[in-house]
Amino acid sequence: MPLALLALTIGAFSIGTTEFVIMGLLPDIAVSYGVSIPTAGLLTTGYALGVVVGAPLLAVIGSRISRKRMLMALMGLFVAGNLVSALAPTFALMLTGRVIASLAHGAFFGIGSIVAARLVAPQKQAGAIATMFTGLTVANVVGVPLGTMIGQQTGWRITFALIAGLGVLGLLGVAALIPQDEPPRRGEARIRRELAAFRNVQVILSMAMTVLGFGGVFAAITYITPMMTEAAGYADGSVTWLLVLLGLGMVAGNLVGGRYADRRLMRMLFVALGSLAVVLALFAFTAHSKPLAAVTIPLIGAFGFATVPPLQKRVLDQTADAPTLASAVNIGAFNLGNALAAWLGGLVLTAGFGATAPNWVGALLAASALVIAVVAVTLERRGRARGTAPAQPRPEPAPVG
Numbered sequence: 418m419p420l421a422l423l424a425l426t427i428g429a430f431s432i433g434t435t436e437f438v439i440m441g442l443l444p445d446i447a448v449s450y451g452v453s454i455p456t457a458g459l460l461t462t463g464y465a466l467g468v469v470v471g472a473p474l475l476a477v478i479g480s481r482i483s484r485k486r487m488l489m490a491l492m493g494l495f496v497a498g499n500l501v502s503a504l505a506p507t508f509a510l511m512l513t514g515r516v517i518a519s520l521a522h523g524a525f526f527g528i529g530s531i532v533a534a535r536l537v538a539p540q541k542q543a544g545a546i547a548t549m550f551t552g553l554t555v556a557n558v559v560g561v562p563l564g565t566m567i568g569q570q571t572g573w574r575i576t577f578a579l580i581a582g583l584g585v586l587g588l589l590g591v592a593a594l595i596p597q598d599e600p601p602r603r604g605e606a607r608i609r610r611e612l613a614a615f616r617n618v619q620v621i622l623s624m625a626m627t628v629l630g631f632g633g634v635f636a637a638i639t640y641i642t643p644m645m646t647e648a649a650g651y652a653d654g655s656v657t658w659l660l661v662l663l664g665l666g667m668v669a670g671n672l673v674g675g676r677y678a679d680r681r682l683m684r685m686l687f688v689a690l691g692s693l694a695v696v697l698a699l700f701a702f703t704a705h706s707k708p709l710a711a712v713t714i715p716l717i718g719a720f721g722f723a724t725v726p727p728l729q730k731r732v733l734d735q736t737a738d739a740p741t742l743a744s745a746v747n748i749g750a751f752n753l754g755n756a757l758a759a760w761l762g763g764l765v766l767t768a769g770f771g772a773t774a775p776n777w778v779g780a781l782l783a784a785s786a787l788v789i790a791v792v793a794v795t796l797e798r799r800g801r802a803r804g805t806a807p808a809q810p811r812p813e814p815a816p817v818g
Contacts, residue, residue, distance in 0.1 A: 429552030472523025527745025547675020557664025632754025666718030
């Protein structure tokens, strides 16, 4: 593994911790500010929407500077947002801090995916992307449970202060290990090429799969703490270990998805999305049983994160001559799905359909993503049969140094 991938993994770990730790701390934060659980869920929705906005905005802003310097600036923004969250005296300011931190998320993973892919041979690019995202998934095994435990025992503000410290470590890792690259030239022409990528219908379909497929995961896990305490009967302290199981599933799914996406990308997506829809539907029933819930939760993480490397690699494949904006926007699409799912999950909870109702929302979203995947493959096959399928663009040359 190139040592530079370690730097990306460190940054991904810190970002993943702040993104997902909110699940375990949601009830404590709600009590602290005197708001309801669905209202506290806006901390997930707001973060996700911040990623959606920040991904294309910062990708365009960063198109005139080197990728290494942009990654460093993004980690600095991430640190600032978490410090605001740690010190926020009001819920509104807490939400503001979450949004500030989230602005860095999409562009970091988008640009980081490009850097990771260019560090290895073409036939190993999905695996390299998966390696970077391993930081995100390992955060769910180590960072999130530990952050949840610290937050429950010493206060959630301490958790966010420690996450800011992780961000500093990520910044130092990027500065020390990522190879220096040259700033892009002719910025306006480059931006036009980046925007032209969105004329490709396969790029749009891939992003639709990202929104709906990954949204299915978040419909369930955003509200996993109240779901497990109210439906399954777990104690609050047990949620930490359930989050460990979720994280282990994410790590396994991400690595398997990266390995097989380099061989059979669309087949991997079909299997992962179909299995995710089934498991989420089953979770509406198994969530009422402690042992069955403990089995189902890691499966949700596994099938959900098995979609991440192939979805990101598919976008890079379709936009190889100008990948920065599309790659960042696709990361935003993951979080648009998170926001949509958290919002829809909150709606069914508020409507009184029960603590497990968000699982049905997730199953429907994942099934919709599977339908779009079938449509995408059908259009590709018809295009090849007619000789009208777009040629794959040439990738950028590898950086020097």
